[in-house]
Amino acid sequence: MAEPDPWFMTRRLREGVWLVAEPWHVYCFLVVGTERAVLIDTGTGIADISAPVRRITGLPVLVVNTHAHDDHRGGNVFFDEVAAHPVAVERLALAVPADRVGAYLTVATEQLAAYETTRALDDRYFHLFTAETRPRPLPPGVHPATAAPIASGPAARPLADGDVIDLGGRALRVLHSPGHSPDSLCLFDERDGLLFVGDTLITGDFWAHTDDTDLEAFVTSLRRLDGELAGQVARVMPAHTRSCEAGPHLLRDAADAIEATRAGHVGEPGVDLYGRPVLRHRFAEFNILRPAA
Numbered sequence: 039m040a041e042p043d044p045w046f047m048t049r050r051l052r053e054g055v056w057l058v059a060e061p062w063h064v065y066c067f068l069v070v071g072t073e074r075a076v077l078i079d080t081g082t083g084i085a086d087i088s089a090p091v092r093r094i095t096g097l098p099v100l101v102v103n104t105h106a107h108d109d110h111r112g113g114n115v116f117f118d119e120v121a122a123h124p125v126a127v128e129r130l131a132l133a134v135p136a137d138r139v140g141a142y143l144t145v146a147t148e149q150l151a152a153y154e155t156t157r158a159l160d161d162r163y164f165h166l167f168t169a170e171t172r173p174r175p176l177p178p179g180v181h182p183a184t185a186a187p188i189a190s191g192p193a194a195r196p197l198a199d200g201d202v203i204d205l206g207g208r209a210l211r212v213l214h215s216p217g218h219s220p221d222s223l224c225l226f227d228e229r230d231g232l233l234f235v236g237d238t239l240i241t242g243d244f245w246a247h248t249d250d251t252d253l254e255a256f257v258t259s260l261r262r263l264d265g266e267l268a269g270q271v272a273r274v275m276p277a278h279t280r281s282c283e284a285g286p287h288l289l290r291d292a293a294d295a296i297e298a299t300r301a302g303h304v305g306e307p308g309v310d311l312y313g314r315p316v317l318r319h320r321f322a323e324f325n326i327l328r329p330a331a
C-alpha cells in the first residue's frame with residue numbers, strides 16, 4: 039500500500055503521544071489531549087506536515103517551536119497558532135531564505151545517496167535501517183537547484199518560563215533552556231514524565247559550534263533541568279539523529295561532557311553535516327561539536 043505522506047514517518051509512542059518524523063532530518067512530536075493538541079516543532083517545511091498531523095487528530099493544534107532554527111519551524115506556515123520563546127518570536131517572523139533551503143536540500147540529497155551506497159552492506163551486516171528509519175527521497179518537485187524560500191507562519195505568541203499549556207487531561211510545562219541557542223525551550227509532560235528537549239539534548243552530534251551556542255548557559259540549563267525535574271523524568275525526547283528517546287541520565291552526562299570540553303577534553307578534527315571543519319569531542323552516547331581552532 040502506498041504511504042499517504044512518504045516523506046514522513048509517524049508512530050504512536052504512548053497514549054496521546056505521537057512521533058511525526060522526517061527520518062534522518064528531524065523528530066517532531068504531537069501530544070494530544072481531550073481539548074487540543076500541541077505539535078512540538080514543525081520540521082524542515084519541505085513537505086506539508088499538517089497532512090500526517092491531521093490524520094492523527096482533528097482537534098485544534100497549537101505549534102510550539104523548541105527554537106527558531108530552520109529545521110524546527112519550516113512547517114509553521116501550515117498551522118494557525120504558534121508559540122515560542124520570546125527571543126524566537128522575531129526570528130520566526132522571517133522566511134527561511136532560498137539559499138539556506140537549497141543548502142539543506144543539497145545535504146539531504148547527499149545523505150540519501152550515502153544511504154543508497156550503504157544499503158547493501160547494512161542489509162548484510164548491520165541491520166541499522168528499517169522501513170521506518172530509512173532516509174526518504176525528497177518529495178516530488180523539491181530539488182536543491184530550484185529551492186524556494188520557506189514562508190514564515192503566523193506570528194508566534196511568547197511563552198514564559200513556567201507557563202503551563204493545558205491540553206485537556208494532560209499539560210505541558212514550559213522550561214526555558216538557553217544554550218544550544220538563546221531561544222531554546224523544553225516542554226515537560228508531567229503525566230508520562232516526558233521531557234521534549236528540541237536540540238538541548240542529542241544522541242548523535244551535539245551542535246555546539248555555531249554562533250548561537252553559549253556553553254556556560256548550556257551547562258546552567260542542563261543542570262537546572264536535572265535538578266528541578268529530578269526523579270520526574272522517565273524519558274527525554276530529542277529532535278535529531280539516532281533515537282527520538284533517551285534516558286534522563288543524558289541531562290547530567292551532557293552537562294558533564296560540555297564542562298569537560300572546556301577543561302581540556304581533546305576533540306578530533308572532523309566536519310559537520312554541511313562539511314564545515316569542527317572538533318568532534320566523543321563521549322559514550324553522543325559527540326559534542328566545537329569550532330575548529
Ligand SMILES: [Zn+2]
Nearest residue numbers: 105107218237
Ligand atoms: Zn537547533
